[in-house]
Amino acid sequence: MILYGPPGTGKTYNTVNYAVAIIENRSVDSICEEDYERVLERYNNYRKSGQINFTTFHQSYGYEEFIEGIKPTLDEDQEEHLQYKIESGIFKVFCENAQQLKVTNNNEALEIDSRVWKVSLGGSGMNEVKDDCFRNNRVRIGWDEFGKDRTCGKERPSSTVEDIMYSFYDDMSIGDIVFSLGDEKHIDAIGIITGEPEWLSDKSRYKRSRPVKWIAKNVKEYVYDLNGKKKLTQRTVYELKRMSNASVNEIILKYAQHDQITVEENHKNFVFIIDEINRGNISKILGELITLIEPTKRLGAPEQMKVHLPYSKIEFGVPQNVYILGTMNTADRSIAMMDTALRRRFRFIEMMPNADLLDGIKVENIDIQHMVQTINERIEVLYDREHTIGHAYFMGLRNDPTIENLESIFKNAIIPLLQEYFFEDYSKTQLILGDNAKADDLKFILDTHVHANTVFKANPDIDIPEKKYSIQLAAFKKPASYIEIYEQIK
Structure with missing residues (x-):
């Protein structure tokens, strides 16, 4: 609406x-x-x-x-290198948050995010590493030779391995979804990351681990179409950016309902x-x-x-x-x-101006409600109802009913608005504010006659306005200037 x-x-x-x-x-x-x-x-x-x-x-x-759009970003390590990334816009992110599922494990709510990762647990198909991960609620990757902190090995990892470990340690976060590689077109398990990275010193290999709560295991779900008709690769860890939030939710809802895990739509x-x-x-x-x-x-x-x-x-x-x-x-x-x-x-x-909300507001005997109603009646006649002045401009007078506050509202809001409405046709602005019937010292817009012969030499052959207009600042300080907008003082 x-x-x-x-x-x-x-x-x-x-x-x-x-x-x-x-x-x-x-x-x-x-x-x-x-x-x-x-x-x-x-x-x-x-x-x-x-x-x-x-x-x-x-x-x-x-x-x-x-x-969504392509946004330039600076490389974190080499700031002179400009990169371009596809970033979701504010409304797309909002819609994804609105689709976020509620996952409960034994009556305990699990945090869940919209990012989805593909992990290869010892490769495709069932194997010893994958079986251990399924039984112990975790994911495991290798490259143990580079040590627990990733840099204490005899050799430095290649850029590809470094990227994979960066994804595993730094990009992955609690609540992210993981899909276990079944084959190049299928996944065989769905999980939610529940903890930070761990080092499994009791294992002989694949010592890098993260806790995962498996929602579904030993399944065979076809994801080739959902992944933009791109085959899943053996690369150990990477984000599945082609999968929509709605598609991932459908897969989770399809397999998630069992005794320990419940999943509800938002x-x-x-x-x-x-x-x-x-x-x-x-x-x-x-x-x-x-x-x-x-x-x-x-x-x-x-x-x-x-x-x-x-x-x-x-x-x-x-x-x-x-x-x-x-x-x-x-x-x-x-x-x-x-x-x-x-x-x-x-x-x-x-939503039109509601002068009733100004009822009872008085500033030195100035009836604000009556004044605003009168101004808007004149605007409707000289312009249209869509350009009337809203009550909100004057609501601050309820807590601060001073002539100084009213002066500020007129000088900084009302007069500029009327100038815009009537394209600086000050004769109409005078009619709106009742200046056409006021004494000169009470006029907000003061008009004075133009005497051409004192301004120009000879008699110029052009149409010269009969009046010139100026804003009279002294009038904003006088209560009578406002009262005479809606009534004539005798």
Whole structure:
């Protein structure tokens, strides 16, 4: 859904209420009845846990930041060497987190991540090393000659071996998934890494080990297609980057249910918030996601769709438990100019100025509610309702009802906004603020007559404006300047 309306109507503010309502499966009205500080506290907790994420679209924002792209990185050891890596964007990572399975071993929850590694346990097929790993819940690799700390052997490992050991010790982490090599198209076991690397001094070979909880053993699962039609190799350890999160989950769910291990799909709701959604190039940012976000095209839906992403080549779909919440400033760009494809896929919720929220706010006898209502009535007549001024600009006056605070709001927010709306047509700005009927000393926009003969030589043959306008700073300090916006003092 998209919350849309003029500036200052609390769209971003209300994303907190909407996001918490979605996650907790409650109505927005019931959330709004609670104290906002308590709702905000829960919102921040959901952000920390990963159930809520937030971004802002802008004109430079693209597919690479949102879905995936090729990013330059510096080599950690040789910083002058530039490398290029495929990196997932913020929304793709969010969707993968929303698909994360809940794995329980004897009623104890296991941490699980989305990274998947292929390991060769003594080679393909069943062997002594693999049998030991299956019985003792671990994985083992060799190159014992290089010692426990990888550098104390007589020889230095080759670059390939060094890369493999780096993956095993440094890249692999607790919660990562491991697939044991069966043959070049099949895996024969699925496990979750549960501990840090260990050195098995009691073993004669394959002494490097990591604790693993095997979810399934002695299976034969065909993964050739899921791996982008690439055969599994004998290389001891490497990451399976072509496998999508959804495909890996399907394999785990297929084999995981037994007495000790239970696996559940993630049924929590996740909310992705896009502020200023209309300021981005929607086609450029969303790409093929414009189709995938439809409820009927989500993963698990009757018409579910997946696409092969252009860089990683993996299959990707949007899970059903991901909700997208956007905000849109109608003064920034008309809703009529929104991408038609986006309009069909979102529910639009209008948020207009609510002057009732300003009821009771007085600043030196200035009725703020009446003043804002009057300003907005005039804007609707001279411009349109989509460019009215939101109540949020004035909410700070409830705790600090001083003329200095009101002066700051008008000078730094309201006047610049009206200048933008009317393209510096100060005569209309005067009408909005009632300056056309005020004494000169109370006018925010002061008009003075132009005497051409005192400015130009002779009589120039051009149309010269009859008036010139200036902002009168002294008027912002006078309560009568504000009162006369909505009533005439006699």
